[in-house]
Amino acid sequence: MKRILLPLLSLTILAGVTGCSFKVTRPMLQMIVSGTNQVSTEPAYADSLEKKLAVPYVDKGTAEQVMDIYYAAPDVRKDAVIIDIHGGFYVAGKRQNNRRFASVFLREGYDVVLLEYRVNNGITDVSDELADCAAALDYLADHAKELKLNKERMFLTGDSSGGHLALYMAEGTENGSMPIRPKSFKSRGVMLNCPAYDFASFAEGNGFSKNALAWFIGPRYKDRKYLETLSPRTFIDSYSGPLFVSTCTHDFIRSQALLVKSDCDSLGRKIDFIDIEAQDHRVGHVHNVTNQNLPESREVNTRMLEFMDRCLR
Numbered sequence: 001m002k003r004i005l006l007p008l009l010s011l012t013i014l015a016g017v018t019g020c021s022f023k024v025t026r027p028m029l030q031m032i033v034s035g036t037n038q039v040s041t042e043p044a045y046a047d048s049l050e051k052k053l054a055v056p057y058v059d060k061g062t063a064e065q066v067m068d069i070y071y072a073a074p075d076v077r078k079d080a081v082i083i084d085i086h087g088g089f090y091v092a093g094k095r096q097n098n099r100r101f102a103s104v105f106l107r108e109g110y111d112v113v114l115l116e117y118r119v120n121n122g123i124t125d126v127s128d129e130l131a132d133c134a135a136a137l138d139y140l141a142d143h144a145k146e147l148k149l150n151k152e153r154m155f156l157t158g159d160s161s162g163g164h165l166a167l168y169m170a171e172g173t174e175n176g177s178m179p180i181r182p183k184s185f186k187s188r189g190v191m192l193n194c195p196a197y198d199f200a201s202f203a204e205g206n207g208f209s210k211n212a213l214a215w216f217i218g219p220r221y222k223d224r225k226y227l228e229t230l231s232p233r234t235f236i237d238s239y240s241g242p243l244f245v246s247t248c249t250h251d252f253i254r255s256q257a258l259l260v261k262s263d264c265d266s267l268g269r270k271i272d273f274i275d276i277e278a279q280d281h282r283v284g285h286v287h288n289v290t291n292q293n294l295p296e297s298r299e300v301n302t303r304m305l306e307f308m309d310r311c312l313r
Contacts, residue, residue, distance in 0.1 A: 026211040036094065036097070038094075057139035064132075065135070068096070069113050070111065080312060081140075081154045082154075083136075085117075085166045123219065126199070126217070134182045152188075155187060155188050156187050158192060159193040160195065163195025167195060171232060174238050188242070191304050194251045196256055199232065200231045236264070236267070247274075248284065258275075
């Protein structure tokens with residue numbers, strides 16, 4: 001759900017949030033997310049560091065079932081890891097496009113893993129994305145020593161739909177009954193930027209055509225009970241670890257982040273929450289991931305660094 005074309009984003013906001021009468025179709029959504037499948041070649045600080053690229057985390061997997069690992073410079077390295085799960089409306093996105101975002105944390109001494117996964121194509125669905133994330137996290141934990149990573153100091157972060165995947169994985173580390181979960185991975189904390197949260201609610205339609213729903217949710221988009229088993233909201237009471245959530249006034253799914261806050265408040269559990277108010281429309285959905293130089297983006301990313309530093313004390 002990032003790097004979205006603004007004119008079509010307006011249509012999505014009207015149809016998906018206000019529930020207007022016209023339908024957002026699959027071709028519309030394909031246009032909206034098309035840019036997220038283009039790999040950015042912009043230079044990034046991360047490119048200058050020691051790295052392992054396209055590391056496969058399953059045997060005989062696809063080209064998407066890989067991760068890039070970047071190592072902080074030795075003079076600043078904290079021996080702690082951030083695992084980043086990109087967004088893209090569940091149907092798009094490339095790990096390489098988060099290299100500039102990763103650079104923010106690499107400069108501060110954190111190793112960064114950019115995780116890629118199979119996106120939904122109308123045949124596979126979010127359960128496959130979750131399964132890929134679980135496999136990748138277990139691979140990191142099981143191979144941490146040879147990868148020169150500290151498995152005891154690993155954080156999860158995700159933006160937009162990636163926030164859904166990250167929170168669900170964190171919940172799964174504490175709830176053995178969840179249908180899809182990592183088995184050996186443990187997280188020191190999870191950070192969500194403009195996350196999708198109540199996944200099952202997306203299937204209610206709210207302006208999306210059936211073909212659009214089938215594309216970004218999957219072939220079982222009508223099965224509410226099934227979708228609830230894939231929704232982080234269903235299992236929020238399972239996660240007791242540190243949690244950071246950011247949103248902003250121009251985040252078109254801001255209500256999802258507010259719902260995370262509301263649920264955590266109801267459960268009586270602490271959450272590190274930031275809701276940026278800004279007139280600048282560039283300060284929108286996942287702004288701190290896509291445009292790190294905005295003052296508001298720097299504020300969010302600084303808060304993320306402070307959150308992790310507290311967790312490591």
